[in-house]
Amino acid sequence: MSSEAFLGIRDLHVEAGGLPRVHGVSLDVGEGRFHGLLGPNGAGKTTVLRVLYRAARAKSGTITLAGRPMRDWTPRGWAGVTGALVQESGLLSGLSVRDVVEIGLARTGLSEGDTAKRIDEALDLAGLADRQDQDASTLSGGEQQRTHMAQLLARDPALYILDEPTNHLDLHYQLVLLDEVRRRGRTVLATFHDLSMAARYCDTVTVMSRGRSVATGTPADTLTPDLLREVYSVEGQLEGTLFRLEGPVRCDRL
Numbered sequence: 001m002s003s004e005a006f007l008g009i010r011d012l013h014v015e016a017g018g019l020p021r022v023h024g025v026s027l028d029v030g031e032g033r034f035h036g037l038l039g040p041n042g043a044g045k046t047t048v049l050r051v052l053y054r055a056a057r058a059k060s061g062t063i064t065l066a067g068r069p070m071r072d073w074t075p076r077g078w079a080g081v082t083g084a085l086v087q088e089s090g091l092l093s094g095l096s097v098r099d100v101v102e103i104g105l106a107r108t109g110l111s112e113g114d115t116a117k118r119i120d121e122a123l124d125l126a127g128l129a130d131r132q133d134q135d136a137s138t139l140s141g142g143e144q145q146r147t148h149m150a151q152l153l154a155r156d157p158a159l160y161i162l163d164e165p166t167n168h169l170d171l172h173y174q175l176v177l178l179d180e181v182r183r184r185g186r187t188v189l190a191t192f193h194d195l196s197m198a199a200r201y202c203d204t205v206t207v208m209s210r211g212r213s214v215a216t217g218t219p220a221d222t223l224t225p226d227l228l229r230e231v232y233s234v235e236g237q238l239e240g241t242l243f244r245l246e247g248p249v250r251c252d253r254l
């Protein structure tokens, strides 16, 4: 791990469904940096994140956060400094939008007034202030995603673990919410399929393919035409933060 990394993952191996799915992935994220985890469907991105939010166990490897190995953190301590936006999250029926955001602040020790202020700010950011009393399970997919993002922003953990944060969101809320995450200056590890969004937000990226890390660095240095051809079977290139497709998509990837 480089000396300044806030999150360090070293030679991570993970099994899922009885088979090896992540084979020796290593990456470092400096404090306050936004790191993207990219790659095709099934590459192993979520499996890496699941270990970080303790939904899965690593078979081997080392994870270090703020200089301390994961095994030295209590589950409660780990949960206090990390926060995850996950694919499999459901919204409990019977909870209002405000309740869901408030749950994220349980056991933070904030005063009642500060708790209410944080919730109000997060609901405003996510455009949910006028929906706060609605049963969260009746929201649209994008509104549910905004509610989960509001929960995370209200808590504002030191490490944001975001699995496809742009999922279901219209362009306005993709930009508003990720701009806000960036503005907070926290450390972020986020998966993306949209390479333009990845290039816009990420300081650095790791590209995974078939459970392995195949490239890492800045988006401009990493997402080269050769890499895009090899990993995604597309002809294209980044122009600034814009991914431009050039030519036909090959159908022989699998």
Ligand SMILES: Nc1ncnc2c1ncn2[C@@H]1O[C@H](COP(=O)(O)OP(=O)(O)OP(=O)(O)O)[C@@H](O)[C@H]1O
Pocket (backbone or CB within 6 Å): 016, 017, 018, 021, 039, 040, 041, 042, 043, 044, 045, 046, 047, 048
């Ligand atoms: N519990 C499980 N049982 C069986 N297979 C699993 C399980 N969990 C993950 N896998 C497999 O592991 C591989 C990696 O899955 P993962 O969800 O990490 O991919 P991903 O890169 O996040 O993909 P996507 O972009 O489609 O979300 C996939 O082939 C998936 O089917």
